[in-house]
Amino acid sequence: MAALKLQGTRLLLGITGSIAAYKAVGLLRTLMSHGADVSVVMTDSATRFMTPLTFEVLSNHPVATDTFSGHQDMPHLSLPESADVILLAPCTANTIAAYALGLADNLLSTLLLTTQCPVIIAPAMDGDMWEQTQIKQHVQTLRARGVIVLEPEIGELASGKVGRGRLPSEEAIVEAVVEKVHASKELVGRRILISAGPTREPIDAVRFISNGSSGKMGYALARAAQLRGAEVILVSGPTSLEPPFGVECVSIQTAEDMYHALRSRFSTVDVLIMTAAVGDFRPQHCREEKFKKRDWKGEPIQLEQTTDILAALSAQRTHQLLIGFAAETDDLLENGREKLHKKSLDMVVVNQVGGSESAFDNDTNEVILLTRNGSVTPLPRMSKHMVAARILDELQNFPMPSSVLPSPSLSKR
Ligand SMILES: Cc1cc2nc3c(=O)[nH]c(=O)nc-3n(C[C@H](O)[C@H](O)[C@H](O)COP(=O)(O)O)c2cc1C
Structure with missing residues (x-):
C-alpha cells in the first residue's frame, strides 16, 4: 500500500466561530484518512455552531476549549508541543486579529503564542470583512512572520452575497498541510542510528538489573x-x-545485544545518537532457572562491566557524527565535557537524573547541548519532542563528510 501523505503527522486543528465550522467535520475526516493524528481545539464561539462531542468522537481525542479547566495541565503549553502543524480552519476575522496582535484571551489564541510550530490559516468570513484594511494588515503581518494564510475562495457567502470569503476548498487546505509537513526535509539521504530505552541484565530466568529509562527521548528523536x-x-x-x-525498529534486551545491533549497522550510517540508558554492569553469572528464595545463603551477586558502547564505536568511526547523552545527578557541565572529550563525541546532551524533575520517564526534559566546537547551549525545560527538534537543528551545524552527502537526486533542499 502506498504511504499515506500525512502518516505519522500530528495536527492541531483549531476551529473558530464561523458559519463554516460544519465544514471542519469533513476536513477532519479527510486529514485522518491521509493518516494524520488530529487533536481539536475549539473557541467558545465555535461551540455555538458545532458541539465538541462531534469532533471528540471523530478524532478519538478529547476536544480542548478552555484555558482553565483543560483535561491536561496547562493545555495552552502542552497541546501545541506535540503538534507538527497547527491548522486554523475555519478561522474568523477575530482570531486572525488576535493572532496578529498577540492577544491571548482564549485557549486557541494563547497556545498560538506559546508555539514555534508551523501555522496554517484557512480564513472564512464575509467578503466585506475580508476586504477590510485592518484584516488585510493583519494577514500581511502574519504572512511576514511566516504564517501561511490561504486565500479564501470566491463564491456565494452565508449572507447570500457573492464575494471572496468562503473557506478554501478541503483540497487546497489538505495540500497546504501536506506541503508544509514535507517542506523541512533537510535530512533526506541521511541514515541515522538511534538507541533508546533501558537494557536488562538477567540475574536468573525471571529477574534482571535495569533502570528507569522510558525510551521517550530516543523515540521522539527517531520520529x-x-x-x-x-x-x-x-x-x-x-x-x-x-x-x-x-x-x-530493532528490539534488544541486554547491553551486549545493543552493542551487537549497533555495531553491525554502524558503518552504514551517517549519525549515531545514543540516548539509551545502557546498563554499566551485569551479573557475572546468570542462572538459567529461577533462583529460589530458600536457596539463598546470603551470597552476593558478582557484577562485571558491560562494553562501553559509545567508546567502542567511537574507536571504530570512519565518518559518522556521534551524539551522546549524559545522565548526571551532579556537576552536569563538568561531567558532560569529560564525556565529550573522552569519547571523542561531536555533541553531548547533558540532562539531570534523580529527583522529581528527573529526565527518566518524564515527558519533558531540561538539557544542555555541548558540542566539540565548544558551544554550550542550555535549553529551558521543554517537551522531549521539542528537545529532539533542537538537537536535530544543532546537527545541521556539523558539516557532513562528502563521502556521505546525499546524491543530488535524493536531496530535496
Ligand atoms: C451566524 C454567524 C456566523 C458567523 N460567521 C462568521 C464567519 O464566517 N467569519 C467570521 O470571521 N466571523 C463570523 N461570525 C462572527 C464570529 O462568530 C465572532 O466574531 C466571534 O467573536 C468569533 O470568535 P472566535 O474568533 O473566538 O471564534 C459569525 C457570527 C454569527 C452569529
Missing part, C-alpha cells in the same frame, strides 16, 4: 528525524512505546 526525511534505525531496549511510523 523527528524520520519526519525530516532521514532513514532511521531505532535500536530499543524494552519500553511500552509504539514504534514511530516509518522507522526500522
Whole structure:
C-alpha cells in the first residue's frame, strides 16, 4: 500500500466561530484518512455552531476549549508541543486579529503564542470583512512572520452575497498541510542510528538489573528525524512505546545485544545518537532457572562491566557524527565535557537524573547541548519532542563528510 501523505503527522486543528465550522467535520475526516493524528481545539464561539462531542468522537481525542479547566495541565503549553502543524480552519476575522496582535484571551489564541510550530490559516468570513484594511494588515503581518494564510475562495457567502470569503476548498487546505509537513526535509539521504530505552541484565530466568529509562527521548528523536526525511534505525531496549511510523525498529534486551545491533549497522550510517540508558554492569553469572528464595545463603551477586558502547564505536568511526547523552545527578557541565572529550563525541546532551524533575520517564526534559566546537547551549525545560527538534537543528551545524552527502537526486533542499 502506498504511504499515506500525512502518516505519522500530528495536527492541531483549531476551529473558530464561523458559519463554516460544519465544514471542519469533513476536513477532519479527510486529514485522518491521509493518516494524520488530529487533536481539536475549539473557541467558545465555535461551540455555538458545532458541539465538541462531534469532533471528540471523530478524532478519538478529547476536544480542548478552555484555558482553565483543560483535561491536561496547562493545555495552552502542552497541546501545541506535540503538534507538527497547527491548522486554523475555519478561522474568523477575530482570531486572525488576535493572532496578529498577540492577544491571548482564549485557549486557541494563547497556545498560538506559546508555539514555534508551523501555522496554517484557512480564513472564512464575509467578503466585506475580508476586504477590510485592518484584516488585510493583519494577514500581511502574519504572512511576514511566516504564517501561511490561504486565500479564501470566491463564491456565494452565508449572507447570500457573492464575494471572496468562503473557506478554501478541503483540497487546497489538505495540500497546504501536506506541503508544509514535507517542506523541512533537510535530512533526506541521511541514515541515522538511534538507541533508546533501558537494557536488562538477567540475574536468573525471571529477574534482571535495569533502570528507569522510558525510551521517550530516543523515540521522539527517531520520529523527528524520520519526519525530516532521514532513514532511521531505532535500536530499543524494552519500553511500552509504539514504534514511530516509518522507522526500522530493532528490539534488544541486554547491553551486549545493543552493542551487537549497533555495531553491525554502524558503518552504514551517517549519525549515531545514543540516548539509551545502557546498563554499566551485569551479573557475572546468570542462572538459567529461577533462583529460589530458600536457596539463598546470603551470597552476593558478582557484577562485571558491560562494553562501553559509545567508546567502542567511537574507536571504530570512519565518518559518522556521534551524539551522546549524559545522565548526571551532579556537576552536569563538568561531567558532560569529560564525556565529550573522552569519547571523542561531536555533541553531548547533558540532562539531570534523580529527583522529581528527573529526565527518566518524564515527558519533558531540561538539557544542555555541548558540542566539540565548544558551544554550550542550555535549553529551558521543554517537551522531549521539542528537545529532539533542537538537537536535530544543532546537527545541521556539523558539516557532513562528502563521502556521505546525499546524491543530488535524493536531496530535496
Ligand atoms: C451566524 C454567524 C456566523 C458567523 N460567521 C462568521 C464567519 O464566517 N467569519 C467570521 O470571521 N466571523 C463570523 N461570525 C462572527 C464570529 O462568530 C465572532 O466574531 C466571534 O467573536 C468569533 O470568535 P472566535 O474568533 O473566538 O471564534 C459569525 C457570527 C454569527 C452569529
